[in-house]
Amino acid sequence: MGSRFQVVEQGPPIEVFQLNKLFTEDSFKNKVNLGVGAYRDENGKPWVLPVVRKMEKQMAEDDTLLHEYLPVLGLENFSNASVAMLLGENNPVITEGRAFGVQTLSGTGSLRVGAELLNKHLKYTNFYYSSPTWENHHLVFINSGFTQPRTYRYWNEKTRGIDFDGLIEDLKNAPENSVVILHACAHNPTGIDPSNEQWERIADVMEERKLFPFFDSAYQGFASGDLDRDAWAVRYFVERGFELVCAQSYAKNFGLYNERVGNLTIVISDKAHVAPLKSQLTWIVRGMYSNPPAHGARVVANVLSNSTLFDEWRDHIKMMSSRVIQMREALRAELIKLGTPGNWDHIVKQIGLFSYTGLTPRQCEHLIQEHHIYLLGSGRINICGLNPTNVEYVAMAINDAILKFPAKDDDSRAKL
Incomplete structure (x- = not known):
């Protein structure tokens, strides 16, 4: 048979x-x-990273640490520290309760959870990614339910830089409510980032066309060695009043590749929507992988919340x-x-x-x-x-x- x-x-x-x-x-x-x-x-x-080794030794000796399940949305102190690192500790959106994070399976899991949220609950179906981009962006969004993949021009072969006019033209022609994947820093694969002035122009067009920013931040701190500089674009969009989501990964900047440590940061204009959003994210994660792993997230949370280790x-x-x-x-x-x-x-x-x-x-x-x-x-x-x-x-x-x-x-x- x-x-x-x-x-x-x-x-x-x-x-x-x-x-x-x-x-x-x-x-x-x-x-x-x-x-x-x-x-x-x-x-x-x-x-x-030596600080990771040090932390892991300390955790191995800690008899109070157990292997119980984490909550569906992960370790809260990890997500809070991640949101603060991305947006800056005293960012008004944090103090006003309009930004929150959920722990995910590294950057890829964060993209997947965020995309599913936007597709299932905001009914978004168009997404744009740069040409070229990290090859997994397309697959993750398609698997999350998005049906209209599109690209915006990015790399100019002749100048070996950004095709900025092409990029702007493509975003200007994007249908309203399209989700635009933006690399927060250290664009993969080109390594070329927009200047601050170019980011401002991108924000102008996205505001004008009512496009939704989905940042992918895989290299904060690793790109320039400066955490604030590498988060400039995301913070600028927040300052401009955009609602947005951002996938964060700790694979590169903590060297925790196989621990799958990620966070999805969500910034909204009214804190009244935080509770319903968290409840729906809980069901998205429940049906996908139920809850995240603890080890890497504990390492990151402990380092980010201790000034000496930080x-x-x-x-x-x-x-x-x-x-x-x-x-x-x-x-x-x-x-x-x-x-x-x-x-x-x-x-x-x-x-x-x-x-x-x-x-x-x-x-x-x-x-x-x-x-x-x-x-x-x-x-x-x-x-x-x-x-x-x-x-x-x-x-x-x-x-x-x-x-x-x-x-x-x-x-x-x-x-x-």
Whole structure:
């Protein structure tokens, strides 16, 4: 008898995880992984933040900590600390009771819970994401019930910067009540953020067109080393009087990737709506994963609410962000030294983990096959994959790929 499951077709691999698998299986001594979005130290090794280690040891010794279920919406002190970190402790929306948070399964879970809330209860069906964006945005929103995916222009291949006129034009043509996904800082994959003046212009158009901002904040503090600077755009929209939601992740800035620590911050214009919103969010989470895990959230909550630990953590994020900045400068310097065709200033103008290099799919393929340097076909690289011992090798390989396969004018990644 045939299996009932014979109707199930093989799905396509997820590129970034597939890349990681190929890297792991590669026996080449000088292989380099520029794919997966995780911090690596100067020896190319994963790094557990010392303040996290310290906290975990303390928690292991604490006999009062139990493994009982958390409430459906998670640890309240964790969410309160997260909202305060994002919006600034004395933000009027917090003191007026118009902002609250719920603990979620990292940034992805936060996007999913927020999207489901907007789709089921506000009946929103249109959503916009930047072209390009983090590849999971589309899937998460579609799976949450949104039916009209659209894109707004973002990356300009020629200038290797933002196509700001295109972005504004696309938002101006967006139907009312469209949800617009905005990267709070360190845009993934391009690493290029709008300037403060550009954010103001984006807010003008969104206000005018009655569009709904959904921020994705995956790198607060990690991008520039400054928590306030990385939250500027979100705070500005709040100050302008927008109602909004923001997905927060602690994967990168606390190095808690596999603990799935996230928060969904919701800012509204009238605190009377907080109780009904929380009740509906409770049912959304109940039907999805019932309640969140405690370990990582406790680590974050304890660090954020203790000034000594908080300062220690801030030093860690400053150190991580400055290492990224140094590696950007080192890669650019090596490419210039080799006389690599093209202008490489965009690498140091970009911020955060990622750089959209401008390499073509064919050049990327060459880097993987000939040089054992693993990167996405879009040309996005994780700058943390670079370190003082491999940056020269990577620059040499990039130079080789560009000389062997010069980019044609029509070889653009806009299609990807």
